[in-house]
Amino acid sequence: MAAVFGLAVLLILGAGEWATRNELETQWDNLRRSSEVQALALRGVATRYSYLPFTAAQQPLVADLLRHPASQSVREAANAYLQAVNAHAGSDTLYLMDDKGLTLASSNWDTPSSFVDQNYSNRPYFRDALHGQAGRFYGVGKTTGEPGLFASAPVQRDGKVIGVVAVKVRMQPIVDTWAQLLDPVFVTDERGILFLGSVSSWLYKTSKPLPVEAVRQVQHDEQYGAQWQPAPVPWKLLQRPDQPGAELRLPGSGKHYLAFAEHLPDLGWTLTLTADSKVVALARQQAWALASLASGLLVLGALYWQLRERRLQENRQARIELEQRVHERTHALQQAQAFRQSMEDSLLVGMRARDLQGRIVYVNAAMCDMVGYAASELIGCLPPYPYWHPDDLDRHWNDSDTSLAGKATPQGNENRLRHRNGSDVYTMFYTARLIDGDGRHIGWMSSVVDITAQKRAEEQQQQREAQLQRVQRVITVGEMASTLAHELNQPLAALVNYAAAARALAAQGRTELLNESLAALSTQALRAADIVGRIRRWVRQHPEAREPCDLNAAVDQSLGLLLRAEARRHGVAVRLDLAPEPLRVRADRVLLEQVVLNLGLNALQAMQVHATPPMDHELLLRTRADAGHACLEVQDRGPGLPPEIAERLFEPFFTTRSDGLGLGLNICRSIVESMGGELLARNREGGGAVFEIRLPLHATPPVASP
Incomplete structure (x- = not known):
């Protein structure tokens, strides 16, 4: 009996140990997969608006305000531009600072918490942009007191940084998602300060001791508020060498969590997800109970196993559904970002998007200005479009059919359009495939460049060239005449000399010398004729001479x-x-x-x-x-x-x-x-x-x- 009892004890202990390890592996696997999903979502929110400061910095109006900060009209125009871009993009605040950190214009200029006339020279993102680099910084707002992620880009003219454009993005949407999870999720910066998480009481506390220089730098930057002082987090983190993560303990509460850290080197952050370790303890206790009843309760054990597998399947299914929802949301954000990015990159040219049947689904303001029609009048139109030139309909049909068949040349097609006011507009169309986020071909995107001024300049150049050719022909005729006179000068002079000598010899009766002079005279006459013939052939470029x-x-x-x-x-x-x-x-x-x-x-x-x-x-x-x-x-x-x-x-x-x-x-x-x-x-x-x-x-x- 002792041996049986000992074997039973060993079976119970072995079952408990096995259950513990199995549950730990399951929980670590769940945490690892969840961290990949959450890291993807965190990167998506953090980089969603990184393009916006760079795009706004290219706007000539921004440089005008930096050059003329005292101009009220330029300031108002810059405020309106930043407000419109910020509203279109969906960011929190978009603002412009001079090279001293003073805010000159902001999208929230007309709100009580306006950034205008506020100085942010102590912020790291301002210093990074002032050195010609893109900046990224998370901190508590100096003006509003609300935290957010700040991204910046330099405004450069002639190789010199003259100002900084920055955008503030609230991270609250992802925090709201974490709040729906049962266990804590938090993010720490490179100094170990917890700045983002589902437990608000842990915010801005330190997970490790900070050097004096680091504390002074955070206080100087006012990263977590003007009154921030370092305080440790209310938990302890114990490393587990044999596990892929650590154990997080809350003293006084008796709560223990499995903590899995995902380092995000591109952001300089560390994302930590936790799972309550009670699940592991519960699995161990269940294993003990099952092992105790295994000898007589095989049926109940099988039923328990079935229930356990069902619970694991439900957990896996729930995880898959969560990953799918996050993937769909991230995909939608990528689609919107790609579309907006292409719009921003093409603001100076006309843009027209068509579906596979040729129906116009999008036009930008530049395209509308080019043809004189509003977007509402063009969207939904099928060929023939109202701006097609009536004298070039055959060519328009041919170009449209070629583009829809995917045979448009990369060099583009020149087209003459008819403006709504009746004037002619000469353009170049460059057409490319329009691809959605799934890689499917959904239509065609065309970039339209107005070359009317260029065409007029070419016509004027052709007229000048025609005039130059007429002048050149006149000069050529003069040169031919001068050439003939110049070349005949020597033989004609020789003819005169030989003729004079012949008259003198004839008067003297010197017949032999007279014949020689006449022969030389005849030779020079033939030479003059030969020169005329040779020059004529030379002018006509006849090589047979x-x-x-x-x-x-x-x-x-x-x-x-x-x-x-x-x-x-x-x-x-x-x-x-x-x-x-x-x-x-x-x-x-x-x-x-x-x-x-x-x-x-x-x-x-x-x-x-x-x-x-x-x-x-x-x-x-x-x-x-x-x-x-x-x-x-x-x-x-x-x-x-x-x-x-x-x-x-x-x-x-x-x-x-x-x-x-x-x-x-x-x-x-x-x-x-x-x-x-x-x-x-x-x-x-x-x-x-x-x-x-x-x-x-x-x-x-x-x-x-x-």
Whole structure:
């Protein structure tokens, strides 16, 4: 019997221990799950209005008040704006402070507890925003004495913080939810001060000793009221190393709770949920009773087990329902916040929301102003919409069908709308899918940008460009005429000289020399005709005049035409430094010779106006091959190229000579560039100038072997 009795005792004790552990695990699991739900709800309330200070800080009216705080009209407008935004968002108070912490405008400006003219420079959220950071702070209001969560954002202009916008949010709704729970729920800050909870007598008491510096800081910030003094909470918290939480004891009351702490590092808070430990004791006592009657009351034991499982199922079902309600409420808050956020982000452009059938379900004020219709006149409308332009109905139908089919281009569509007053409004429509909180596609959201001013500016620009093209054609005609006159000047001068020589030789009866002069005269006449034809083809950009030719031969031909005779007439020595091998290029031979002749004549004229002695005058023509190019340098000993002249050297109609047209160098450069080369100019070492022609070398095809 003793053994049986001992076994019974062991069974009873084992059953009690098992029941205790099982119930503890159940309670800890319940607390863990509840803490996840409550933490989600707490974060949702704490961050619900964090966007509001930043959005209000972007309002130009806020910056105007900070720049002109003494302006009554600006202050009234700012008060009205903050009051409207606060009422629309549903927050407690929205207010603006200058960089000294003085409140200039507030949404509650017309109430007895107005924040206007109150100074909050000692608040941490003000200091954080003043340093360019978003601030968050929970405390008792200095003006109203009511606690709340304060969020702030800086007002910046030109990289400098000029003020702070803050919003106050009451946390009472979540406290009211906790009040419906049977066991205490509370939140402590990073210092261990209990500031939010279902037991009001515990508020603003400390859960651990505070350093003197921490007490002074809380009192300086007036976080929990101007008269706050540290006082310990009326309970003790005992850590349980073998459990995921602690045991909370209320001395004098005999109450014990299981306490589970959830740290919220993003908020700097700690959320603690409790459960009465009587449930564990009751489970242990029930296990003892069941174990005592187990040998003879199996049926009753089975019934008890069924009842126990039913109670656990009911608890689980109740927990699931609570989690579902919290999830639905959080989901609704997220939906509202996402919708309001998109509205706030698009205040400067028109916004239009349509369902999947194309029915307008929302328009903002900017859209109404753009088309002249009230929101009540547009919401519920199906295509065709009243602001569609009657001349573009086909295009409007096509764009609408494309958007509703999900094929709108990301670059947007340009549309012409008809304002209610009959004026035309040019817009750009950008359409994207409208997604609800469950990820379902419920319609289309369009951003509408008014580009009427841009279109008018483009039309004016097109008109100016057309006028510029007409002026350019007139200038081109003048340049062609000047070019032709300039290029024919040398061969015509040669014709006059040869004709005069022919008359003199005819009078003298020198037949042989007369025939040579007449042959040279005929050659110059043909050259003039060739120049006219080549210039005509060059102007028309006909490339067929190009042919392989030798740059050295072009230099020799230019010397024989006029250059050497002009050099002798001016008393200038001509020196050649030509490459030993032919420098073959693909170019228009006549125009290339004309460029060489023009550059040589320019060099002779430059040396005539220079004050150096005539014996120092020298014209050097040098050719060479350099990195796949054939190069010709025309070097003189003239005055060189001053910086102010070098910058404008190739501009049309720029000249330093009183009788010049200013087209020679511009024409020469155009001819060289048309042949794929370039014309460069620089000062010559020792005095004078160097003009260099660089043309691509033309490869000679190899001769086939017999």
